Amino acid sequence: MTVTQPDVTVVIGAYEAMPYLVECLASVEAQTIDPERIEVIAVDDGSTDGTGECLEEFADRAPMPVTVIRQENSGGPSGPRNVGLAKAAGRYVFFLDADDRLGPEALERMVAMADRAGTDVVLGRIEGVNRGAPKSMWGRTLERTDVFSSNIKFTLSAQKLFRRALLDRHGMRFDESLFTGEDALFTMEAYLRADGVSVIADYTCYYLVGRDDGKHVTKSGGYTLRFDSARALMNLIADLVPEGPRRDLLMVRPFTVTLLPQFGPRFLKDTDEVRRRKLELAKPLMDVHWNEGVAGRLKVEERLRLHLVAERRLELLVDVLEFVRAKKQAPALLERRGRRLYLAYPHFRDRAAGVPDSVYLASPREARAFPGYREGGTGSLLRRAARRVRRALTSSGGVTPGGTAAAA
Structure with missing residues (x-):
């Protein structure tokens, strides 16, 4: 019997995840992608609240292959993810937190996007449930972008679809010495090493759930x-x-x-x-x-x-x-005929403080919100350059005083 490679491995690291784990696993079971195309590797990181038993019950009934690994508590999310990643067989890997959940079409849409666009990382739209979620990168669906020309740098959580060959090629793993921000490090490295990143903005792939007990990992740590x-x-x-x-x-x-x-x-x-x-x-x-x-x-x-x-x-x-x-x-101060705007926060032009004016200078993007500001942008630069060229030509006899080119 030939065993086909799954398209995607869902890695779930779980610690004291009840009762949120129940809905998390239900969202995996409800995926519209063919169950034969996915596998689940769930790592119970030393839970004492029934998390491990819930995972094993799920493995017994789930329509897709599920591997449950139970281990001593590692102290953070990196260890369980690395254990799951080491056993992953899928072409792609998706890291699912045990207190969050997937949209029903999430895996099907993300795998299809990666295959169609040939990209190494796919971001599916994230929505917060009883907590905030990143917003600035979901303006429109992008088949192929990168970390420099989009806002994806502002979502560095691990809940993305990663091409496993990319991770293996660079030996990428989560840094187990970090107890917060380990996912940011991993995801930024993937963005930078990826042959393209895709963004699915028109469908909520991931629901980021705020725990009532306040134990979400991003809230912990000194x-x-x-x-x-x-x-x-x-x-x-x-x-x-x-x-x-x-x-x-x-x-x-x-x-x-x-x-x-x-x-x-x-x-x-x-x-x-x-x-x-x-x-x-x-x-x-x-x-x-x-x-x-x-x-x-x-x-x-x-x-x-x-x-x-x-x-x-x-x-x-x-x-x-x-x-x-x-x-x-902060009071706004317009100078240079409205083309320069300062925001007078405390100690602006205070000689004793000595903070340079440039620190208080608003960027054009920030200054546009203030009445009277006139942006001296590219158009102004081009006009000034054109005037310089015209003056140079006039002084050399190339342009008549009326502004028309002199006859050859």
């Missing part, structure tokens, strides 16, 4: 783990992407999503010791990875906070955070 996560992701980007605008573009993700929240309003509630420790942990990251290219891609308020972190200006940072917490609107 602040030092966030710095570990930011460091790992920044180092990966620096290793795989040459210095320049493309690297700066990707660095926006760890700076704004992982590092910046540590210096948000919650910082005001931290003890003096924790504040000092956070600045110490941030220093090597700011010294190596913070630059004008990254700063220029941020909103003024984000850039100002991170600038003050880089300069270790604790008192000024506290002033800015008090202003932000009070939900005040």
Whole structure:
């Protein structure tokens, strides 16, 4: 009897997942893809709440092959995923968290997309249930894109379809030394190494479920783990992407999503010791990875906070955070005939503070929201260049004073 290779292996890492696991497994059983085209590898990571027994009952009744592995608790999500990945036989691998669930057509649509487009990673639309979910990358379905020309860098969770050959070729596994952000590291590496990424935006493939008990992995862990996560992701980007605008573009993700929240309003509630420790942990990251290219891609308020972190200006940072917490609107200052807009957050043009004006300068994208702003963009640059050419031609006799070309 010939055993055909499954199209996709669904890897489920489960720890204390009851009762959410019941709906998770039901969503696997309800998949419209032929059961013979998928396999499930479920790893119970030392649960004591009946998770392992629920998985074994599912294996007995499921229409597709199900392998259940029960092991001692590993302390994080990376271990179970790696165990499942090592046993995967499918052409593709999908990592399903035990408290989440799939849309009925998810696997069928994602496999079809990867086969049709020849891409190595497929993102299916994510919807939050009792919790937030990423939104900016679902504007439209994309058969083929990459991490530089889309917003996919803002969804780095592991719940994607990955071509297994890509993972095997590069020996990719989840970093078991990280207890948060391990999926961001894995997914960003896959994006960067992939021969194309697809986005399914017109069908909800994945439901990200917020647990009532608050035990979802993204909510756990102390602040030092966030710095570990930011460091790992920044180092990966620096290793795989040459210095320049493309690297700066990707660095926006760890700076704004992982590092910046540590210096948000919650910082005001931290003890003096924790504040000092956070600045110490941030220093090597700011010294190596913070630059004008990254700063220029941020909103003024984000850039100002991170600038003050880089300069270790604790008192000024506290002033800015008090202003932000009070939900005040920074006054807008238009200069250069409306083509330059500054947002006057605390210490703007304060000589004693010495923060450069450039930190408060709004990008064209941010400035467009303010009445009176006139964008001096490409059109203006082209007009100025045309005037220079015209002047040069006029001075050399190539153009008559009326603006028409002189006869040859």
